[in-house]
Amino acid sequence: MKIIALYSMKGGVGKTASAVNISYLAARDGRRSLLVDLDPQGSSSFYFRVRPGGGHGTKTLLKGGKKISKNIRETDFENLDILPADISYRNLDLILDGTEKREKVLQKNLSAFKKEYDYIFLDCPPNITLVSENIFHASDIILVPFIPTTLSWLTYDKLLAFFREIEMKRRKLFPFFSMVERRKKLHREMIEILPAEKKRFLKSMIPYSSDVERMGLERAPLPATHPASPATRAFEHLWREVKEID
Amino acid sequence: MNKMNTNGPRILLFKKEHDKNMAERVAPESYTVKWFQTESSKLMFWDTFDGLVKKAGFSLYSNNRIFTLRPRQGEEGEWVVSLRGEPGRPLKATDFPEGSFRKKLAAIISVRAVMPSPEILRESSAFSILNTDGKTIARALWMVIYPDGRKNPRTAMVLQPLRGYAGELQKYANRLPRAEAHATVEEMLKSLLPATEAVYHSRPRLSFDVNAGMAPALRHILETQFHVMLQNEQGVLEDWDTEFLHDYRVAGRRMRSALSLIKPILHPGIKQELVLALKKLGRYTGPVRDLDVYLLARRDFEKMLPGEFAGRGFDLFFRRLALDRKKRFRELKAFMTSQEYARVKETWRDGLKSWQKHLINNPALEEMAAALLKKHFRKLIKAGGKLSRSSADERFHDLRIEAKKLRYLLEFFSSLYREDIIRDAIRRLKMFQDNLGAFNDYSVQIDMLEKFLGTAEKKKDQEQVKTLSALIAVCHREKEKLKKEYAGLYKAFADEKNQLLYHQLFGGNL
Ligand SMILES: Nc1ncnc2c1ncn2[C@@H]1O[C@H](COP(=O)(O)OP(=O)(O)OP(=O)(O)O)[C@@H](O)[C@H]1O
Ligand SMILES: [Mg+2]
Numbered sequence A: 001m002k003i004i005a006l007y008s009m010k011g012g013v014g015k016t017a018s019a020v021n022i023s024y025l026a027a028r029d030g031r032r033s034l035l036v037d038l039d040p041q042g043s044s045s046f047y048f049r050v051r052p053g054g055g056h057g058t059k060t061l062l063k064g065g066k067k068i069s070k071n072i073r074e075t076d077f078e079n080l081d082i083l084p085a086d087i088s089y090r091n092l093d094l095i096l097d098g099t100e101k102r103e104k105v106l107q108k109n110l111s112a113f114k115k116e117y118d119y120i121f122l123d124c125p126p127n128i129t130l131v132s133e134n135i136f137h138a139s140d141i142i143l144v145p146f147i148p149t150t151l152s153w154l155t156y157d158k159l160l161a162f163f164r165e166i167e168m169k170r171r172k173l174f175p176f177f178s179m180v181e182r183r184k185k186l187h188r189e190m191i192e193i194l195p196a197e198k199k200r201f202l203k204s205m206i207p208y209s210s211d212v213e214r215m216g217l218e219r220a221p222l223p224a225t226h227p228a229s230p231a232t233r234a235f236e237h238l239w240r241e242v243k244e245i246d
Numbered sequence B: 001m002n003k004m005n006t007n008g009p010r011i012l013l014f015k016k017e018h019d020k021n022m023a024e025r026v027a028p029e030s031y032t033v034k035w036f037q038t039e040s041s042k043l044m045f046w047d048t049f050d051g052l053v054k055k056a057g058f059s060l061y062s063n064n065r066i067f068t069l070r071p072r073q074g075e076e077g078e079w080v081v082s083l084r085g086e087p088g089r090p091l092k093a094t095d096f097p098e099g100s101f102r103k104k105l106a107a108i109i110s111v112r113a114v115m116p117s118p119e120i121l122r123e124s125s126a127f128s129i130l131n132t133d134g135k136t137i138a139r140a141l142w143m144v145i146y147p148d149g150r151k152n153p154r155t156a157m158v159l160q161p162l163r164g165y166a167g168e169l170q171k172y173a174n175r176l177p178r179a180e181a182h183a184t185v186e187e188m189l190k191s192l193l194p195a196t197e198a199v200y201h202s203r204p205r206l207s208f209d210v211n212a213g214m215a216p217a218l219r220h221i222l223e224t225q226f227h228v229m230l231q232n233e234q235g236v237l238e239d240w241d242t243e244f245l246h247d248y249r250v251a252g253r254r255m256r257s258a259l260s261l262i263k264p265i266l267h268p269g270i271k272q273e274l275v276l277a278l279k280k281l282g283r284y285t286g287p288v289r290d291l292d293v294y295l296l297a298r299r300d301f302e303k304m305l306p307g308e309f310a311g312r313g314f315d316l317f318f319r320r321l322a323l324d325r326k327k328r329f330r331e332l333k334a335f336m337t338s339q340e341y342a343r344v345k346e347t348w349r350d351g352l353k354s355w356q357k358h359l360i361n362n363p364a365l366e367e368m369a370a371a372l373l374k375k376h377f378r379k380l381i382k383a384g385g386k387l388s389r390s391s392a393d394e395r396f397h398d399l400r401i402e403a404k405k406l407r408y409l410l411e412f413f414s415s416l417y418r419e420d421i422i423r424d425a426i427r428r429l430k431m432f433q434d435n436l437g438a439f440n441d442y443s444v445q446i447d448m449l450e451k452f453l454g455t456a457e458k459k460k461d462q463e464q465v466k467t468l469s470a471l472i473a474v475c476h477r478e479k480e481k482l483k484k485e486y487a488g489l490y491k492a493f494a495d496e497k498n499q500l501l502y503h504q505l506f507g508g509n510l
Helices: A015-028 A043-047 A065-071 A087-097 A102-113 A130-138 A150-165 A185-197 A210-218 A230-244 B100-109 B166-173 B185-191 B214-237 B242-261 B268-296 B298-304 B312-336 B339-353 B365-385 B393-412 B419-458 B462-494 B496-506
Strands: A002-006 A033-037 A080-083 A119-123 A141-146 A173-180 A205-207 B010-014 B032-047 B058-063 B066-071 B079-082 B113-116 B120-130 B136-146 B154-161 B179-182
Touching: A002 A015, A002 A130, A015 A033, A015 A043, A015 A080, A015 A119, A015 A141, A015 A210, A015 A230, A033 A043, A043 A210, A065 A102, A102 A130, A141 A150, A150 A173, A150 A185, A173 A185, A205 A230, A210 A230, B010 B185, B032 B185, B058 B185, B066 B100, B079 B100, B100 B113, B136 B166, B154 B166, B179 B185, B214 B242, B214 B312, B214 B339, B214 B365, B242 B268, B242 B393, B268 B298, B268 B312, B268 B339, B268 B419, B298 B312, B298 B462, B312 B339, B312 B462, B365 B393, B365 B462, B365 B496, B393 B419, B393 B462, B419 B462, B419 B496, B462 B496
Parallel strands: A002 A119, A002 A141, A033 A080, A033 A119, A141 A173, A173 A205
Antiparallel strands: B010 B154, B010 B179, B032 B058, B032 B113, B032 B120, B058 B066, B066 B079, B120 B136, B136 B154
16 A cells, blocks of 8 residues: 655645546556545545535544544545545644654554555645644655746745654655646746756646636546546646656 | 445335336435446346255356356355356256356255246346435446246345445435345345245145045045156156156155055056056166165265275265166166156056046045044054064064155145144154154165175275275164164154144044
């Protein structure tokens, strides 16, 4: 089992869009996949038409095993399950704070699903907290959507600094360009400079596409509804690249 | 209410016929139902005459030429094989291609044959149930089942909740009309098949015109059993299954018993002719049946023998039996396709047709039946009381025959008495008979084994000698065990309650 996080300190960069689409693509490949919606906003749950948990499961993720299992739901797509967001995740940091080995709770609890799934995808909320630290520990691969702007560069550097600080392996981090608009000069320049500066950039780029925007209306993964869209191809490319990482 | 207590599929067979729209009508408001394609398939279930597959907790069915063997719900495993050629006839394990399916089936039915049920036609349409959010909460099947040609369709539904949605689906299930729940689709389909007993009875219940006397009653008994014989004829000839021959023979024995026990009714001349015809038949059927009993008991013997004897010699012995059976069966088949056999049947047909001509007597039915039953019960009690552990084997054999006579009489005339009482009388007798029957089986086997042993000794086949001697010893041991048990069983049979029962039934002093 591999745990893949979609993470960024910045909001609105395409974490959820990527998590929904590549978890769907993994499942379409026949791999048993679980998408964990860690964002209390519940966007990825929304895309799969699954209602977020009502908050009774305050400690779902902390209790692990059976408690998590009870909340898992089957999506409409074969091989793909989802652990819906829980409103209570808002307090997750506070609760985690009081536990032992507090930065490794998520890792421990997800390991219970080693046999059940080939992949677990984590759709993460945008910030750096104790929850994020848990995510970093639990994940084998951390995918970071990166809008090609200078601001993104700055935030990414902050992330690298934080990794150094907590002595986390930076090798887990894989940034990729997201919401790319070729007609913007800045985007073109950034795409040229950045990969040379930071060698770990993936080759795949997700273009800015109105098809992705419309996912919110259609409430389904893009490849399922728009198999021929250029954005679909980009996500497929991304997934092919990610599954080759070892 | 249809309760949903697990996350497994719910299989519901509706009490009444419904149309497909029902699936949508019952959905809570703002839920939707999405239909997919419809498929139709034809299914047949297979089992031996006496339901060995079912008894072993399995189910065997075919869909076109694909055969599936599956254990009861909740158990692991499934064996699938495809068969070339038409599967519309009885099949033995050896008719299937070699492999794990065949091995598994052979372990269940050994040398017996499975026969097909009537064909069940099934049309299934897949659909999904979506909740208010347009989220699929269950995948489902709508089924229209024709268990019996195009008549009397039944409707059923299979509901499989998606993980995490069993609770929501319950809301839908609660609104469905009355239905029976089944553990598996196969089991549900099987429950729709007509009961096999309705088609074939080895012991049909007879009804008589009480005022017409014993002569027409005897004719009715003979005619019915003759019909049972003929019903089994093809099965015997094709060697579909050993049970055909068994039932065929038993019917013949009942006919002989009826003729000799219920007298004087017929002229001795015709009676003699009819009995001789059956005897001739018995000369061919008997040896095959004896070998069948042996071959069927192979596993029991294997269990009873200490390991060192159940080796090559044992194997060889059974192979020889199988060869012998083949030969004897060929003889039987030759006979049954001969003019001679045609004449046996002709004798019987003519005899029954010209019945009236041969009558010499027609006593009152009820009186005579009661007198016969009383007489044979008394005889059995008396003879049985004289036996003990040390009595000679022959005495036990004689008693077995006496018991059988009473049993046949009880069965022939059962419709004249109250059903529950007669059933009780038969049950009590059967317990007693089982001991005597088993005793006889061992004796027959010992005789046969000794014959084989003689040959093996002459041939100086040490391994065979070893196995056969061990088998003979086992039979003797089992026989002695049965003798020991006899006294207790006799006491139970001859006790006051049973005497009273016969008194009640057949009147008079016992
Ligand atoms: N490639 C794209 N092209 C066009 N619009 C996109 C693309 N990717 C995402 N969007 C849109 O941008 C918005 C933010 O995207 P998304 O929710 O995937 O980002 P996020 O990083 O998960 O945000 P948050 O931090 O709020 O969770 C959404 O409205 C989404 O439809
Ligand atoms: Mg998001």
